[in-house]
Amino acid sequence: MVDKIEASGxxxxxxxxxxxxxxxxxxxxxxILGIIGPSNSGKTTFLRALNRLNDFSLNYRQEGKIVMNxxxxxKIDPESxxxxxxxxxxxxxxxxxxxxxxxxxxxKRHGSKNKKELQQLAEKCLRAASLWDEVKDRLDAxxxxxSGGQQQRLCIARTLAVQPEVILFDEPCSGLDxxxxxxxxxxxxxxxxxxxxxxxxxxxKQASRVSDRTAFFLMGELVEIxxxxxxxxxxxxxxxxxxxxxxxG
Amino acid sequence: MKKLADDxxxxxxxxxxxxxxxxxxxxxxxxxxxxVSFFGEYSFHDFLLGKFWYPxxxxxxxxxxxxxxxxxxxxxxxxxxAVPLGTMAALYISEVAPKGAKDVLKAGVELLAAIPSxxxxxxxxxxxxxxxxxVFGIPTxxxxxxxxxxxxxxxxxxxxxxxxxxxxxxxxQYKEGALALGATKWQIxxxxxxxxxxxxxxxxxxxxxGRVIGETMAVMMVTGNAAVIPHGFLESVRTMTATIAAExxxxxxxxxxxxxxxxxxxxxxxxxxxxxxxxxxxxxxxx
Numbered sequence: 001m002v003d004k005i006e007a008s009g010x011x012x013x014x015x016x017x018x019x020x021x022x023x024x025x026x027x028x029x030x031x032i033l034g035i036i037g038p039s040n041s042g043k044t045t046f047l048r049a050l051n052r053l054n055d056f057s058l059n060y061r062q063e064g065k066i067v068m069n070x071x072x073x074x075k076i077d078p079e080s081x082x083x084x085x086x087x088x089x090x091x092x093x094x095x096x097x098x099x100x101x102x103x104x105x106x107x108k109r110h111g112s113k114n115k116k117e118l119q120q121l122a123e124k125c126l127r128a129a130s131l132w133d134e135v136k137d138r139l140d141a142x143x144x145x146x147s148g149g150q151q152q153r154l155c156i157a158r159t160l161a162v163q164p165e166v167i168l169f170d171e172p173c174s175g176l177d178x179x180x181x182x183x184x185x186x187x188x189x190x191x192x193x194x195x196x197x198x199x200x201x202x203x204x205k206q207a208s209r210v211s212d213r214t215a216f217f218l219m220g221e222l223v224e225i226x227x228x229x230x231x232x233x234x235x236x237x238x239x240x241x242x243x244x245x246x247x248x249g
Numbered sequence: 250m251k252k253l254a255d256d257x258x259x260x261x262x263x264x265x266x267x268x269x270x271x272x273x274x275x276x277x278x279x280x281x282x283x284x285v286s287f288f289g290e291y292s293f294h295d296f297l298l299g300k301f302w303y304p305x306x307x308x309x310x311x312x313x314x315x316x317x318x319x320x321x322x323x324x325x326x327x328x329x330x331a332v333p334l335g336t337m338a339a340l341y342i343s344e345v346a347p348k349g350a351k352d353v354l355k356a357g358v359e360l361l362a363a364i365p366s367x368x369x370x371x372x373x374x375x376x377x378x379x380x381x382x383x384v385f386g387i388p389t390x391x392x393x394x395x396x397x398x399x400x401x402x403x404x405x406x407x408x409x410x411x412x413x414x415x416x417x418x419x420x421x422q423y424k425e426g427a428l429a430l431g432a433t434k435w436q437i438x439x440x441x442x443x444x445x446x447x448x449x450x451x452x453x454x455x456x457x458x459g460r461v462i463g464e465t466m467a468v469m470m471v472t473g474n475a476a477v478i479p480h481g482f483l484e485s486v487r488t489m490t491a492t493i494a495a496e497x498x499x500x501x502x503x504x505x506x507x508x509x510x511x512x513x514x515x516x517x518x519x520x521x522x523x524x525x526x527x528x529x530x531x532x533x534x535x536x
Contacts, residue, residue: 053428083431093426096445105440106430155426162430 004029004196009064012045014057019045023222032197034211036204041217043200047168051085052078086159090171092151094143099135102143102154106162129157130187149180169199185210204244208232216240284515287508302476304506311509315478319486322479326397327404327461332454335408343416344438362406370470373399385483391473394482399467404457415449416442448531455528459521465490489513
């Protein structure tokens with residue numbers, strides 16, 4: 001598989017607090033890369049560096065290079081980068097508007113006007129996020145009235161609607177019940193056929209279920225990255241073994 | 250002993266709380282009593298829709314239509330200036346301004362609210378009024394326009410300060426969610442932040458308007474106080490508040506003129522009560 005994203009020598013710091021220290025990592029096209037590690041290990045910082053959301057934090061500094069499709073992302077303007085690199089957050093973040101408007105919010109901002117096309121796009125995205133059947137009769141209802149699991153899938157649909165190439169998931173199931181979690185995971189596996197996915201999760205089992213390769217972060221360091229099976233069955237590093245077997249963290 | 254102290258304090262707090270309400274009710278009752286007794290001597294229709302306010306002619310005429318229109322034109326003009334300027338300023342302060350500028354601006358705007366209205370009126374009289382006179386080439390600068398501009402200054406702090414609070418209260422996650430979809434800063438402000446903060450912004454506007462309608466001193470000093478139906482912003486107007494303030498000292502207590510002024514007060518009270526009520530409804534909707 002081709003390398004989609006390549007980060008080299010990536011260090012990030014917020015003021016005096018260093019959250020990533022010189023990591024090298026690649027994300028391959030059409031894979032799900034799972035990132036596991038205890039809290040404060042830099043997983044989310046890494047994710048947010050990929051779509052430059054960290055830029056908004058106070059005193060944020062970054063060293064090293066992130067290359068996507070052969071281009072340095074610091075040279076792409078942030079809006080079009082974020083259009084290409086969608087993100088689904090830990091807490092379902094429906095915008096305060098109707099279900100339909102949530103989905104077409106992105107495309108509208110990027111200039112789509114055609115009503116018919118937007119409607120088709122909305123249906124396509126809601127189907128891809130396996131939400132269509134549940135909301136097709138209430139597209140005009142406020143998105144804030146949906147259940148947590150539905151809202152999270154709505155966020156996925158919304159992200160898909162801007163037609164990104166990469167989708168970042170930041171602990172997408174941390175607030176969901178097991179059935180909703182299963183649905184979101186199902187959607188993710190379906191999505192990797194067309195997109196490249198990076199999944200940050202606190203749930204080690206989730207990484208083992210859905211990701212193709214898994215990376216283990218600890219205290220801002222990339223300890224190990226390998227095919228998921230290897231990480232869970234025969235990790236090379238003692239710390240990885242301790243973490244995935246539940247001896248700490 | 251402890252129980253006793255508890256009881257006493259509880260009663261004290263109850264009295265303090267109830268006093269506030271009692272005062273409002275008393276003011277309302279007094280205003281209504283004096284105002285309503287006016288209509289025993291003068292027709293309600295002529296009062297509300299009469300075109301002439303000649304309280305000292307014989308027979309006296311108490312038509313407050315010019316005064317209501319005067320108040321309306323001032324309020325309308327002041328809102329046209331203060332609302333866009335105020336909400337934009339609030340957006341700038343909470344979304345665009347760098348950290349340092351933000352604190353200075355917010356403090357500055359709130360300080361603006363502390364300027365006594367007579368000072369605002371005085372400044373308007375010596376600076377703004379001559380400018381308006383020269384720019385438009387009219388015989389006097391004491392016009393509705395001067396009143397609108399000065400009152401816009403006085404409504405701005407309320408609008409900016411409360412709107413800014415409302416905008417600040419919009420969850421950061423909304424902005425982040427829209428950012429992650431590739432929306433630009435302006436798109437987020439326009440499509441996400443403004444709609445989400447709308448109840449608070451509307452409430453701030455209503456409170457600002459309430460202040461404009463009730464304002465007396467500044468408006469009396471710069472509008473020229475001619476009680477005629479205004480036809481534009483470049484004419485002198487007289488507001489309801491200015492009429493009460495200017496004439497109350499000259500009336501005989503208990504005379505029909507005195508009662509007419511109370512009737513104006515009652516009309517004003519009803520208008521501001523209504524505005525505050527609407528603002529309150531929106532503010533609570535926000536929570």
